[in-house]
Amino acid sequence: MKGRFTIERIPAPLASLYEKASRLVIRTYYSQVAEDILSRCSHGLILDLGTGPGYLPIELAKRSPAVRIIGVDLSRPFIRKARANAAGAGCSERIHFEVGNAAHLRFRSRSFEGVVSTGMLHVLRDPVSVLRECWRVLKPGHEAWIYDPARVSAYVDAAEWKASLDPFERLMNRLLPLFVRLNPPRSLTRQQVAAWIRQTSFTQYTIEGQGNEFKITLIKQSETQGNGHDQKLQWKEP
Numbered sequence: 585m586k587g588r589f590t591i592e593r594i595p596a597p598l599a600s601l602y603e604k605a606s607r608l609v610i611r612t613y614y615s616q617v618a619e620d621i622l623s624r625c626s627h628g629l630i631l632d633l634g635t636g637p638g639y640l641p642i643e644l645a646k647r648s649p650a651v652r653i654i655g656v657d658l659s660r661p662f663i664r665k666a667r668a669n670a671a672g673a674g675c676s677e678r679i680h681f682e683v684g685n686a687a688h689l690r691f692r693s694r695s696f697e698g699v700v701s702t703g704m705l706h707v708l709r710d711p712v713s714v715l716r717e718c719w720r721v722l723k724p725g726h727e728a729w730i731y732d733p734a735r736v737s738a739y740v741d742a743a744e745w746k747a748s749l750d751p752f753e754r755l756m757n758r759l760l761p762l763f764v765r766l767n768p769p770r771s772l773t774r775q776q777v778a779a780w781i782r783q784t785s786f787t788q789y790t791i792e793g794q795g796n797e798f799k800i801t802l803i804k805q806s807e808t809q810g811n812g813h814d815q816k817l818q819w820k821e822p
């Protein structure tokens with residue numbers, strides 16, 4: 585898996601196209617993921633890996649005054665945009681965005697009450713290292729949730745999105761097929777995901793199918809729960 589050619593970060597000229605698409609699905613996608621996460625973890629520090637324009641952290645912060653969120657992304661243009669979006673939503677005090685690589689996080693072990701990621705797993709060069717980092721930075725007894733591929737595109741009204749593009753973005757949109765050809769979308773199988781998880785210290789996990797999206801829940805056992813290998817693969821058909 586490691587070393588497969590893949591462009592992890594959305595190239596800067598295409599970032600605003602993605603940002604405009606994801607802005608259109610705040611209500612239909614990010615708000616639902618936020619509700620889902622807060623039903624499992626409604627306070628403490630949450631890490632969003634591959635945060636993009638930051639809409640998920642903003643939806644989390646708007647819904648629960650007891651959570652603080654750190655969003656990390658490889659892309660500097662996205663981090664700039666995410667900061668501006670959080671400021672616009674009045675949530676800057678409880679969200680911090682920074683450039684970073686999810687495979688090598690700067691955070692101390694056992695720092696977070698929750699780790700989340702939407703739409704990043706399928707673009708990763710080294711997914712096992714990222715999953716290991718999720719385990720390392722989680723506090724024992726807490727969970728990571730990975731949604732992939734994000735259903736963003738399924739919810740976007742293409743006509744509305746195209747109408748929102750400025751002339752430069754319309755030009756960049758014509759380059760999109762070239763980018764897709766250079767970096768064809770990868771589809772994951774549950775077996776592949778389970779094989780990656782087995783290379784980490786997570787011993788409890790579920791993989792659910794929700795429509796065309798996986799939701800992977802990884803549980804870092806609390807110290808009193810022992811360390812037996814009781815990997816669990818649950819596949820709930822959509």
Ligand SMILES: C[S@@+](CC[C@H](N)C(=O)[O-])C[C@H]1O[C@@H](n2cnc3c(N)ncnc32)[C@H](O)[C@@H]1O
Pocket residue numbers: 592593594606633634635636637638656657658659662684685686687701702703704707708734736
């Ligand atoms: C399809 S976008 C999803 C963005 C956002 N989570 C969302 O749901 O809209 C994938 C994001 O993952 C980021 N990314 C890819 N590999 C990464 C890595 N190793 N570390 C941090 N971010 C990464 C990309 O820069 C991009 O912003």
